[in-house]
Amino acid sequence: DTAVSQTPKYLVTQMGNDKSIKCEQNLGHDTMYWYKQDSKKFLKIMFSYNNKELIINETVPNRFSPKSPDKAHLNLHINSLELGDSAVYFCASSQEPPGQGNQPQHFGDGTRLSIL
Amino acid sequence: QKEVEQDPGPLSVPEGAIVSLNCTYSNSAFQYFMWYRQYSRKGPELLMYTYSSGNKEDGRFTAQVDKSSKYISLFIRDSQPSDSATYLCAMLDSGTYKYIFGTGTRLKVLA
Numbered sequence: 001d002t003a004v005s006q007t008p009k010y011l012v013t014q015m016g017n018d019k020s021i022k023c024e025q026n027l028g029h030d031t032m033y034w035y036k037q038d039s040k041k042f043l044k045i046m047f048s049y050n051n052k053e054l055i056i057n058e059t060v061p062n063r064f065s066p067k068s069p070d071k072a073h074l075n076l077h078i079n080s081l082e083l084g085d086s087a088v089y090f091c092a093s094s095q096e097p098p099g100q101g102n103q104p105q106h107f108g109d110g111t112r113l114s115i116l
Numbered sequence: 117q118k119e120v121e122q123d124p125g126p127l128s129v130p131e132g133a134i135v136s137l138n139c140t141y142s143n144s145a146f147q148y149f150m151w152y153r154q155y156s157r158k159g160p161e162l163l164m165y166t167y168s169s170g171n172k173e174d175g176r177f178t179a180q181v182d183k184s185s186k187y188i189s190l191f192i193r194d195s196q197p198s199d200s201a202t203y204l205c206a207m208l209d210s211g212t213y214k215y216i217f218g219t220g221t222r223l224k225v226l227a
Contacts, residue, residue: 004159041124041202043160043217056214090159098213104150105215107159 003027004108006091012114013081020077021111023091031055032074033092033105034066043090049074050097078113086115119143122205122218131227135192139205139218142186146216148208149181151190153201154220160204164190195225 004025013019025032033056034046048056049068063079074091088110095103122139129135137151148167152160164179166172172179178191188207192199202220209216 041154041204041220043204043206045214092159098208098215099210104162104165106162107152109157109159112157 004091004093004106006089006108006111008111009109010112010114012116014116015081015083017081018077018079019081019113020075021089021091021113023074023076023108025072025091025093025106027093027095027106029093029095029106030071031094031097032068032071033094034074034076035090035092035107037088037090037110039087047074047076048097055097081113081115083115086113088112118219119146119209119216120205120207120218123221124219126222126224128224128226129195131195131197131225133195133225135190135195135199135223135225137190137192137203137205137221137223139188139207140186141188141207141216143209143211143216144183144186145209145211146186146207147210149179149188150206150215151177151179152204152206153199154204155201163203195223197225197227199223200225 031050033048047066052068068074090110091108092105094105150165151163154160169183176193180189204220205218
């Protein structure tokens with residue numbers, strides 16, 4: 001019955017590899033997000049999609065590529081992983097995009113990515 | 117200077133105490149305010165959200181917003197050991213339509 005679910009929960013991999021993280025929400029929300037939380041707990045927006053369209057694209061390396069096959073799913077593919085990519089990646093969703101209706105975000109439990 | 121400042125703590129209080137958690141911000145475009153609770157190895161969980169200045173109460177939690185001072189607070193009454201977590205404030209920048217988070221305050225409620 002988890003509202004926002006991410007897989008995998010943990011991801012340990014070698015530098016240079018390519019990996020994907022998947023996110024699904026069953027809340028019927030139109031907008032989904034990817035955040036990165038560093039070791040100091042700072043949450044920073046990476047991407048946001050509304051109804052499968054990209055609406056926020058922060059200054060992140062182009063090794064990171066989001067994809068939204070439908071409005072309930074938002075995946076994140078990372079190419080050529082680097083040591084600095086180690087962090088917790090959170091998926092979130094909201095009823096509407098920021099600024100429209102101002103509905104709050106609901107978060108998944110995160111994917112802990114460790115680069116060796 | 118960060119857009120949102122939040123004391124990282126840790127803040128340790130005895131069970132039953134009233135806890136006050138605070139954030140300050142510098143951007144007057146921040147218009148919508150939230151508090152999240154994050155347990156270890158879990159995602160942020162929404163506690164309170166409010167748009168206007170003033171107080172909003174929900175059970176043991178009260179959110180307070182003072183837009184003139186650019187200061188928001190979360191009060192927890194009758195704190196419990198189960199309240200031990202990191203508390204994150206978040207704000208919507210109405211100029212960029214992005215949510216900006218504080219770095220969180222770690223709270224420990226001692227039994």
